[in-house]
Amino acid sequence: MSHEATLHGHDSHGHDDHGHHEHHDTFLTKYVFSQDHKMIAKQFLITGMVWAVLGGLMSVLFRLQLGYPDASFPWLESILGKWAKGGQITPEAYYALVTTHGTVLVFFVLTAGLSGTFANFLIPLQVGARDMASPFMNMLSYWFFLAASVVMLSSMFVETGPFSGGWTAYPPLSALGDASPGSKTGMDLWIIAMALFVVSSLLGGLNYIATILNMRTKGMSMTRLPLTIWALFFTAVLGVLSFPVLLSGFILLIFDRNFGTSFYLSDIFVNGVGALSNEGGSAILYQHLFWFLGHPEVYIILLPAMGMVSEIMSINSRKPIFGYMAMLGSLFAIAVLAFLVWAHHMFVTGLNPFLGSIFVLLTLLIAVPSAIKVFNWLTTLWRGNIRFTPAMLFAIGFVSLFISGGLTGIWLGNAALDIHLHDTYFVIAHFHIVMGVASMFGMFAGVYHWFPKMYGRYLNNSLGYIHFWVTMAGAYLIFWPMHYEGLAGMPRRYFDFSIWESFKQFAELNRFISTVSMIVFAVQILFLINFFYSIFKGRKVTTQNPWEANTLEWTTPINPGHGNWPGEIPEVHRWAYDYGKDGKDFIPQDVPVGADESSSH
Amino acid sequence: MNSLVAEKKKFTQYQVLLWVGIGSIIMAFAGLTSAYIVKKGQANWLDFDLPSVFWVSTVVILVSSFTMQMAAKKHKEGQQNQFKGFMTVTTILGISFLMLQVQGFMALEANNIALTGPRSNSAGSFLLVITGFHMLHMLAGVIALLIIAIKAPKKGESVSLMSTYWHFVDVLWIYLFVFLNWIG
Numbered sequence: 001m002s003h004e005a006t007l008h009g010h011d012s013h014g015h016d017d018h019g020h021h022e023h024h025d026t027f028l029t030k031y032v033f034s035q036d037h038k039m040i041a042k043q044f045l046i047t048g049m050v051w052a053v054l055g056g057l058m059s060v061l062f063r064l065q066l067g068y069p070d071a072s073f074p075w076l077e078s079i080l081g082k083w084a085k086g087g088q089i090t091p092e093a094y095y096a097l098v099t100t101h102g103t104v105l106v107f108f109v110l111t112a113g114l115s116g117t118f119a120n121f122l123i124p125l126q127v128g129a130r131d132m133a134s135p136f137m138n139m140l141s142y143w144f145f146l147a148a149s150v151v152m153l154s155s156m157f158v159e160t161g162p163f164s165g166g167w168t169a170y171p172p173l174s175a176l177g178d179a180s181p182g183s184k185t186g187m188d189l190w191i192i193a194m195a196l197f198v199v200s201s202l203l204g205g206l207n208y209i210a211t212i213l214n215m216r217t218k219g220m221s222m223t224r225l226p227l228t229i230w231a232l233f234f235t236a237v238l239g240v241l242s243f244p245v246l247l248s249g250f251i252l253l254i255f256d257r258n259f260g261t262s263f264y265l266s267d268i269f270v271n272g273v274g275a276l277s278n279e280g281g282s283a284i285l286y287q288h289l290f291w292f293l294g295h296p297e298v299y300i301i302l303l304p305a306m307g308m309v310s311e312i313m314s315i316n317s318r319k320p321i322f323g324y325m326a327m328l329g330s331l332f333a334i335a336v337l338a339f340l341v342w343a344h345h346m347f348v349t350g351l352n353p354f355l356g357s358i359f360v361l362l363t364l365l366i367a368v369p370s371a372i373k374v375f376n377w378l379t380t381l382w383r384g385n386i387r388f389t390p391a392m393l394f395a396i397g398f399v400s401l402f403i404s405g406g407l408t409g410i411w412l413g414n415a416a417l418d419i420h421l422h423d424t425y426f427v428i429a430h431f432h433i434v435m436g437v438a439s440m441f442g443m444f445a446g447v448y449h450w451f452p453k454m455y456g457r458y459l460n461n462s463l464g465y466i467h468f469w470v471t472m473a474g475a476y477l478i479f480w481p482m483h484y485e486g487l488a489g490m491p492r493r494y495f496d497f498s499i500w501e502s503f504k505q506f507a508e509l510n511r512f513i514s515t516v517s518m519i520v521f522a523v524q525i526l527f528l529i530n531f532f533y534s535i536f537k538g539r540k541v542t543t544q545n546p547w548e549a550n551t552l553e554w555t556t557p558i559n560p561g562h563g564n565w566p567g568e569i570p571e572v573h574r575w576a577y578d579y580g581k582d583g584k585d586f587i588p589q590d591v592p593v594g595a596d597e598s599s600s601h
Numbered sequence: 602m603n604s605l606v607a608e609k610k611k612f613t614q615y616q617v618l619l620w621v622g623i624g625s626i627i628m629a630f631a632g633l634t635s636a637y638i639v640k641k642g643q644a645n646w647l648d649f650d651l652p653s654v655f656w657v658s659t660v661v662i663l664v665s666s667f668t669m670q671m672a673a674k675k676h677k678e679g680q681q682n683q684f685k686g687f688m689t690v691t692t693i694l695g696i697s698f699l700m701l702q703v704q705g706f707m708a709l710e711a712n713n714i715a716l717t718g719p720r721s722n723s724a725g726s727f728l729l730v731i732t733g734f735h736m737l738h739m740l741a742g743v744i745a746l747l748i749i750a751i752k753a754p755k756k757g758e759s760v761s762l763m764s765t766y767w768h769f770v771d772v773l774w775i776y777l778f779v780f781l782n783w784i785g
Binding site (some may be wrong): 133134137202205206207209210211213214215240241242243244245247248249251252255259260261262263277278279280281282285288289292 | 612613614615617618621622624625626628629630631632633636639640643644645646717718719721722723726727729730734
């Protein structure tokens with residue numbers, strides 16, 4: 001407690017009791033059971049990277065099946081064993097791979113890996129706090145995430161395989177152990193892992209909100225916050241309000257699985273089992289509870305990327321962000337609308353068409369704040385003095401992907417079109433571009449930009465440029481053709497298209513997509529090498545503020561200790577975007593307003 | 602920036618943590634009770650009256666809120682002995698509430714209303730899940746009560762935070778009780 005009390009001293013923030021603590025850190029307290037938000041951020045990042053590699057590898061494996069459905073790869077049998085008899089992935093393994101790929105990428109990489117990393121790292125540094133509201137809860141948040149990771153990983157090694165009913169875990173496949181091999185132990189472990197994950201997200205989210213509301217330094221009013229913090233704030237609010245509903249849905253699912261209740265199961269007939277004794281359950285009820293989280297989850301993934309992109313774009317254009325209040329308002333509008341559109345995932349469930357049309361309207365309304373954001377990013381770039389760092393390229397790449405993927409969202413948001421396109425490759429193309437790859441680009445932008453603050457060294461730029469251009473080209477080459485396949489009706493989640501007369505024509509296209517996905521995966525390995533090499537051997541950062549940015553994290557020492565600032569926490573006198581003002585290239589937030597300074601740009 | 606300083610004095614970060622956490626718990630129960638309403642509108646719904654023991658447990662939890670308030674008051678006045686006394690009473694009432702809820706489940710089963718298993722109707726199962734999930738939150742509260750009663754801190758905000766949480770689970774139960782009896 002005394003340690004915490006020191007961290008949160010509300011007094012003059014003056015004492016340097018922290019350097020004092022550093023000497024007592026053992027390996028365990030510094031790297032493993034750390035309560036320093038910066039170390040917890042790195043733990044989230046590296047755990048997320050491990051999952052990204054595993055999840056990416058899974059996609060390469062099932063793309064191998066889709067691209068080469070007739071070929072046999074003996075080496076597959078040697079690594080996957082009975083899941084690839086004769087060198088070809090079995091249908092059960094294929095379904096397990098797509099399910100786990102989805103779960104891992106959505107939750108473990110793009111939720112925990114993205115907002116877990118950057119909310120932890122940036123919130124205290126950018127609002128001017130010594131640590132989170134409750135560093136202990138913050139540590140718990142990571143440890144619940146790690147426990148979830150271990151359970152999820154262990155599900156890959158059970159006799160009957162991991163869960164294979166799709167990442168959304170719809171009943172009856174998820175509720176009935178006898179429904180498929182993956183519905184047995186694999187599903188038990190899946191749901192335990194997800195419950196632990198929800199607890200981790202909630203502990204993290206509570207902390208992020210309390211820190212932003214309560215621990216800002218002197219002068220840091222809410223409208224002086226950098227947009228990264230606003231985006232992470234709305235992300236946390238979305239998570240705190242939507243994950244509990246998912247948990248409720250999971251509790252009902254657990255009762256159906258283990259205690260014979262009939263929330264989701266009814267007297268359906270299952271092959272090999274016969275008619276179930278359950279009565280009156282509704283599988284659609286699960287879908288409502290799931291998508292009430294599921295849709296906000298999309299923005300939980302996307303908003304942190306949007307925030308970081310806004311910040312990085314302004315810094316590297318040497319211009320203030322265009323329309324700060326509009327950016328803030330559109331974040332707010334997206335956060336509100338996120339809760340009102342979930343049924344657009346359910347247009348084909350027999351939803352009342354009148355109700356459907358309301359969800360169409362609300363869904364299309366999201367285009368308005370989204371367009372405002374795109375307009376503001378483009379106008380921030382307009383006539384800027386652009387520095388094309390790898391972080392900036394990834395930020396621009398994010399905007400490109402957000403536009404491309406967002407436009408197809410307008411198609412899918414219309415119930416009339418969605419009934420044709422539902423569960424086709426068009427949907428896969430849409431959400432991978434706008435949510436998956438775009439947010440991944442936001443994450444890469446963040447890593448390249450804040451790596452010097454995290455490790456006191458730079459990432460290698462040349463490798464960064466190769467990483468960007470191959471990934472950018474690859475993302476479009478993989479997902480663009482999928483739009484055509486989807487328009488032609490090619491359904492998602494199928495094991496083998498070569499046996500369908502209508503989809504035989506896409507055999508070569510599928511092989512092309514699979515080949516590109518392997519190249520893109522290989523380039524991510526290049527990034528990993530760059531990342532881990534640079535932690536130890538990268539070019540050292542020699543100035544406090546290498547990007548010449550305004551925000552508070554760059555006023556800390558190059559390698560800040562626990563507590564962030566050795567002396568007093570700086571006082572804030574202006575917003576975060578005074579670039580190119582009064583003939584000065586940039587004016588950091590802690591610089592007092594000069595007597596002859598103009599009031600605005 | 603005067604308004605900002607005032608805001609910081611109004612709520613401590615632990616109060617914000619608690620209140621946002623309460624919002625999050627409310628969402629979980631909003632999810633469950635709206636699922637209940639949806640399910641009730643569909644076929645196969647068994648209507649039954651709540652056993653009278655739930656009325657007793659409601660009175661018990663209301664009284665425990667009062668003793669918690671008294672404990673917080675005595676703590677503020679620095680009367681440690683009376684504070685500990687009221688904390689003990691609150692803890693005992695909390696445990697009694699949990700036991701009474703289990704009695705309620707047993708009364709339903711005795712009335713041939715299965716809560717789980719193949720004969721169960723989702724009306725009964727919902728009652729079990731919703732009250733059971735509330736009991737988990739009560740249990741967490743009881744554990745926290747025990748810790749604070751034993752530690753008996755002279756200063757700090759743990760007692761007032763505890764009191765807020767305890768009143769919250771009380772109000773939550775009143776909502777659920779009204780919901781299960783008359784609304785849902």
